[in-house]
Amino acid sequence: DVKVTQSSRYLVKRTGEKVFLECVQDMDHENMFWYRQDPGLGLRLIYFSYDVKMKEKGDIPEGYSVSREKKERFSLILESASTNQTSMYLCASSPGQGPNTQYFGPGTRLTVL
Amino acid sequence: AQSVTQLDSQVPVFEEAPVELRCNYSSSVSVYLFWYVQYPNQGLQLLLKYLSGSTLVESINGFEAEFNKSQTSFHLRKPSVHISDTAEYFCAVIFTGGGNKLTFGTGTQLKVEL
Numbered sequence: 001d002v003k004v005t006q007s008s009r010y011l012v013k014r015t016g017e018k019v020f021l022e023c024v025q026d027m028d029h030e031n032m033f034w035y036r037q038d039p040g041l042g043l044r045l046i047y048f049s050y051d052v053k054m055k056e057k058g059d060i061p062e063g064y065s066v067s068r069e070k071k072e073r074f075s076l077i078l079e080s081a082s083t084n085q086t087s088m089y090l091c092a093s094s095p096g097q098g099p100n101t102q103y104f105g106p107g108t109r110l111t112v113l
Numbered sequence: 114a115q116s117v118t119q120l121d122s123q124v125p126v127f128e129e130a131p132v133e134l135r136c137n138y139s140s141s142v143s144v145y146l147f148w149y150v151q152y153p154n155q156g157l158q159l160l161l162k163y164l165s166g167s168t169l170v171e172s173i174n175g176f177e178a179e180f181n182k183s184q185t186s187f188h189l190r191k192p193s194v195h196i197s198d199t200a201e202y203f204c205a206v207i208f209t210g211g212g213n214k215l216t217f218g219t220g221t222q223l224k225v226e227l
Contacts, residue, residue: 035217040122043217045215102159
């Protein structure tokens, strides 16, 4: 079975802190994605990556950056956390090219005070 | 503009009753269609998908969805729901030419009551 793990289920940070959210997949997938999920808004794509050291902006990249130094790991970085970044963050991965199924991690609920 | 619409934010239904969760999309290109389910305190998991071929697709737990190109819809149905089907359901679309990025609807909370 594909397994996508996220470093924390719950995280509480203060405004202005630098925050790292880590995601690891164990199925050698090329593609990795970061979403945020908010009530009434569904999932919105923040950043994605098709390969190591490669990244592309999604629909809402402002205030975020990412890092993919190894194929299995995709990190989301909040350079200076703000209260409007309080949300559920979901990581996903998928194999190869084409319309393949994305596999999701359990999510990290981030609260910024 | 390309978009995905789930008009119903919440659908309450009694156990063993039928249910339909609606999904419509707007696109000028071909699409691939997905339904994901999120059980409480869990991540999303694939329920079913349409890529090509038969327009009626089924899941292993009794859900089905039909791709209707003329109405740009991909509604999810189940003839008899169970308490365990209580979850949030997300319709998602890959628009051809957009790589394999998913565009999600806003979700429908299905609440099954006794």
